Amino acid sequence: MDTLFTLATLAAAIRLAVPVAMAALGEVIAERSGVLNLGLEGTMLFGALAGYLGTTATGTPWLGLGSGLLAGTACGVVLALLMVVARADQIVTGLAFTLFAISATTYLFELSYTIGEPPPRIPSIDMLELVVIVIVVLAAVWFLLARTSVGLVLSAAGDAPGAVDALGYRVTNVRGAATVAGNALAGLAGAMLVCGPLGLFVQNVTAGRGWVALALVVFARWRPGRAVAGALLFGLCDALQLRLQGTATAIPYEIFLALPYLVTLVALMVRAKRSATPAALAVPFVRGRS
Amino acid sequence: MLATTRGLRTLVTAIVGISVLVLAGCGDAGRRDAAPSGPGASTAPKLAIVYSPQFKDGSWGEAAITGAQKLKDSGVISDFAAQENINPGPDAERALRSFAEQGYNPIVAHSFNYGDNIKKVAKEFPNTIFAYPGGFGDVSENVADYSQPFHEATYLEGILAAGVTPGGTVAGAGGFDIPVCRAMYNAYLEGAKLVRPATTGTFVAVGDWSDVQKAKEAALAQADQGATMFVGCGQGPTFGQIQAAAERKAVASGYSGDMSGLSPAVLASFTWNLDKIFGEMVGDVAAGKVNPTRYFEVGMAKGGLSVVISPEWQAKVPAEVKATFDKKTAEITSGAFVVPLNDK
Numbered sequence: 001m002d003t004l005f006t007l008a009t010l011a012a013a014i015r016l017a018v019p020v021a022m023a024a025l026g027e028v029i030a031e032r033s034g035v036l037n038l039g040l041e042g043t044m045l046f047g048a049l050a051g052y053l054g055t056t057a058t059g060t061p062w063l064g065l066g067s068g069l070l071a072g073t074a075c076g077v078v079l080a081l082l083m084v085v086a087r088a089d090q091i092v093t094g095l096a097f098t099l100f101a102i103s104a105t106t107y108l109f110e111l112s113y114t115i116g117e118p119p120p121r122i123p124s125i126d127m128l129e130l131v132v133i134v135i136v137v138l139a140a141v142w143f144l145l146a147r148t149s150v151g152l153v154l155s156a157a158g159d160a161p162g163a164v165d166a167l168g169y170r171v172t173n174v175r176g177a178a179t180v181a182g183n184a185l186a187g188l189a190g191a192m193l194v195c196g197p198l199g200l201f202v203q204n205v206t207a208g209r210g211w212v213a214l215a216l217v218v219f220a221r222w223r224p225g226r227a228v229a230g231a232l233l234f235g236l237c238d239a240l241q242l243r244l245q246g247t248a249t250a251i252p253y254e255i256f257l258a259l260p261y262l263v264t265l266v267a268l269m270v271r272a273k274r275s276a277t278p279a280a281l282a283v284p285f286v287r288g289r290s
Numbered sequence: 291m292l293a294t295t296r297g298l299r300t301l302v303t304a305i306v307g308i309s310v311l312v313l314a315g316c317g318d319a320g321r322r323d324a325a326p327s328g329p330g331a332s333t334a335p336k337l338a339i340v341y342s343p344q345f346k347d348g349s350w351g352e353a354a355i356t357g358a359q360k361l362k363d364s365g366v367i368s369d370f371a372a373q374e375n376i377n378p379g380p381d382a383e384r385a386l387r388s389f390a391e392q393g394y395n396p397i398v399a400h401s402f403n404y405g406d407n408i409k410k411v412a413k414e415f416p417n418t419i420f421a422y423p424g425g426f427g428d429v430s431e432n433v434a435d436y437s438q439p440f441h442e443a444t445y446l447e448g449i450l451a452a453g454v455t456p457g458g459t460v461a462g463a464g465g466f467d468i469p470v471c472r473a474m475y476n477a478y479l480e481g482a483k484l485v486r487p488a489t490t491g492t493f494v495a496v497g498d499w500s501d502v503q504k505a506k507e508a509a510l511a512q513a514d515q516g517a518t519m520f521v522g523c524g525q526g527p528t529f530g531q532i533q534a535a536a537e538r539k540a541v542a543s544g545y546s547g548d549m550s551g552l553s554p555a556v557l558a559s560f561t562w563n564l565d566k567i568f569g570e571m572v573g574d575v576a577a578g579k580v581n582p583t584r585y586f587e588v589g590m591a592k593g594g595l596s597v598v599i600s601p602e603w604q605a606k607v608p609a610e611v612k613a614t615f616d617k618k619t620a621e622i623t624s625g626a627f628v629v630p631l632n633d634k
Contacts, residue, residue, distance in 0.1 A: 008514045012507050019503075106344055106375065113346045115355060118551035198502050200529060200552075203344050207501035207526075242508040246492040246515050253467055257497040 009239050011127075017228075017235030018130050019044070019193040019206075023213035024220070024227040025134075025141050026072075026185030032145060032222055033178030034158035035083055036282035038094025041210025042101025043075040043183045044190035049105045051191025052201035053112065055122040061195040064122065065188060068195070072187015075101075076180035084175045087284035098210070106203050124199045130192050134228065137185065141224040154178055158278030161285040171285040186210065212264075219267050221276040230267070237263050335575045337361065337370040337568060338394035340385050342401045343500075344374050349525040349547040350562070354400050357564030367572055378403040383411050390415040395580070396434070396571040397421070409433055419571055419583050425470055432581040436567050438470050439589040440546070441477035442622055443560030444521050445629045446597045446615055447543045448481025450558050451519035452489060453611025454603070455541060458518025460491030463508050463527040465499035469633035471523035476632040478521040478543070484618075485611060491517070496527050505530025513538045532556055550600035558599045566594045590622050 023044055030037040037043075047068035054067025079097060082088045113119055145151040156164045157174040165171050193209070194201055212234060213227075220226035237260035245256050337358055345351040351374070358370040371394060376385050382404055389397050390411065396419035399408045405428065408420040412433045421434035428435045448460070460482055462475030475493045482489045492515065494508045505527040509520060513534060520535050520542040522528030528545040535542035535555035544550065544559020567588045574583065588594030597619065599607065607615070621627035 006514075008511075012510060016503065016507060103375070110344060110346050115346060115352055118348050118549060121552060193503060197506060197533070199533060200502070202500060202502060202525065202529060203347070204500050205502060207498055207504070238504065239507060239511070242494060242496075242504070243511045243515075245494045245508075246512055253495045257495065 009236070009243060012239035012242075013232060013236035014131060015127055015197055015235070016238050017231040018127070018134055018196065019189045020209050020213050020216065020234065021134050021228045021231035022137065022189035022192055023186045023210055024216045024231055025137055025224055026182040026189065027213055027217045028182075028220070028222055028224050028227050029141060029145075029154070029178050029185070030182030031217055031281060032158050032278060033154045033175045034161060034278055034280045034283065034285070035080075035175050035179045035182075036090045036094065037079060037083075037179060037182060037186075038091055038214065039075065039079050039097035039101070039183070040094075040186050040214055041206060041208065042094075042098035043072050043079075043186040044193075044206045044210045045098075045101045045105045045204070046071045046075050047187030047190030048194045048205050049108060049190075049201060050187065051194045052122060053108075054191075055195055056112075056120055059123070061123050061125045064195040065125070065191045068191020069184055069188045072184040072190070073180060075187060076183030079183060080176040080179040083284075084172055084179055087286070090282045090284075102204060109201055109203065119200065121199045122195065125192075125196050127196060130196045133188075133192070138224055138228050145224065155278070157285075158280055161280050161283075165285070165287060171287075175285070186213075189213075215264055215268070218277075219264060222278065223276075233267075234260050234264065334366060334368040335396070335572050336394045337367045337572060338389035338392075338397045339370065339372040340376050340382060340389070340397070340399045340404065341372070341374045342376060342378060342382075342403060345372060347525050348549065348552075349528070349545055351400070353546050353562040353564050354398070357562075357566075357568050360565040361568055361572065366569055378407055382407040386411040386420065387414070390418050395419060395575050396568070398568065398571070416581050419575060419580050421571055421583075421586065427585040429583060429585050432583050434571065434583040434586060436571075436586040436588070438562070439587070439595065439631075440470060440523075440560065440562075441473040441631060442590045442629045443595045443597050444474045444478040444543065445481040446619055446622070447521065447558045447560065448478035448519070449484055449611065449615050449618060450481075450599065450603075450607060451478070451521075451541050451543070452482035452485035453608055453614075454557060454606060455518045457486075458540070459512075459516050460489060460519045460521065461509060461512035461517035461531070462491060462493035462521050462523070463496055463505060463512075463531060464493070464523035465496055465527055467493070467495040468523075473631050473633040474523050475521055476634075477629050478519075480630065480632075481618075482519060484614060491519075496530070498526060499524045500526040502526050502530045502533070506533045509534030510538070513540060544598075548598050550598065550602075554600075554602055556600050557603050558597055560595050560597050563594055563596060566592055590619075591625050 050071035051064040051068035055061045055064030082093045083090045157171050161171045216230040219230045241256035241259045339354050345355045361367045373385050376382050399422045404422050408422050412420040424435040425438050460479045464471030479491050496505045496508050509531040518540045520531040522531045522545050532542040532553050536553045541557040542555045544556050546562045549556050549559045
């Protein structure tokens, strides 16, 4: 067991946590404004593909990150138009967007692929720099939500949109901006995965990280710091289980695979008592009707 | 207003329901496959492949397309059709039926997860071979199974790996702990032991076939525990291992495709020459041996697999190791030596 709790395990936990933490921060912004963005996984996929193609085109992974951010912003604009402006059902829209993203990224990736030629590996950004980005974004999101009037209006749009409207702010604009910003970070998260530890793109490369991030936001009760901490905890469970499999033998490996999810479930149950769900989460706002 | 809407809804539902029934009836009437062609049929058979992710993966999926293309180029089949991103379940059954109705024979469902689907559809088209990679001789009537004797290739890769690394253990990984993956890992370990008898190793189930980051972390964890030789089962686990091996100056293996172009860490890969396997199925169809069909076991001896040493490693493999590798390759190919299958 002494090999388990080492710096190497902690480093692995951080590496696994980075993309999830960034996506969770994006989702915190969107959900605090009252928009439940189930398109998170899809936006991450678009960001990942943009990060890969951006890096192969320019040779610079930092421009890949930029491409991911831009792709995320574009996804955010589409989702904001659908969910905030057109007021389509947020759950259905988000799910449909993710399904669309899986197919679209598969197709777009295939266009750049020739049979018999392995796709090029892209240069990677150092993990330390990605961790710095997460810390900077975390500080910025925390400051925005907790210490500025913009953050106050944003949270109010998620809790009492009628009051925000009465104060003279446009709820649609606030929620739209939050959706765009949240998706931009999700796109960046996807690009960080591909331009950071992987250096390649494969079909469905995000492998459910967007869904984990969504669960973490609930787990963190819509607080940015706790969302990042939750991502770290999740990463630590994964890092531990992968190491446990190599050492212990008597326990069925399926239990190790389930470990991170079991921890999440337990954490959710412990935390569920004191919910801080934005009161108007996933409820479209219509002027004069609330 | 409400009543009108409800009435309208009922009407629409009724129309849709009736059309579905009528269409289903039409489908049944048209559902028939050709009688066995028998020897001396005028045109070569047509092959169809159904796959759940995308074909262009540099591995398992691509091997099927490449194999089919080879058969078409050599005139063994008159044409082939391929459909990707088909989930197992109703979608797969629809695709399989559609190909059978169009006269494709044999029809290959190129994923273990299609097992139930092909067994269901095969009953409706008794004169068509439906094959899937069950890998355990799961044959009944016109349902065929084709094996994945990848352990033959990884045995040889293990010899090379132990020959070029100064020490260290073997790290195996698969999406899940399934027999084919275990057999690959065990054979690789046996091969390594031939060069370094005291070699040990570990096998990790990543829990996902496409999560490359988790696979890379699994490999890094094994490297922390002393692994220097990696053997992966499934594209995701293998891609992750290759990335990890490149960081840790270890050697990795390519899976179901020549992955030497991915990284200098790839010592050797094996290719899965599905033209040989599909070729045998097509031969059976042309000869009218469709029902009952058989278990297609096409290993190295029949050219179903080949091991490719990466170009930059060619000169770096020590002569005596290369000699052992060549000797064992020859023995396996001639059938003089059978790589033990240990999937526990």
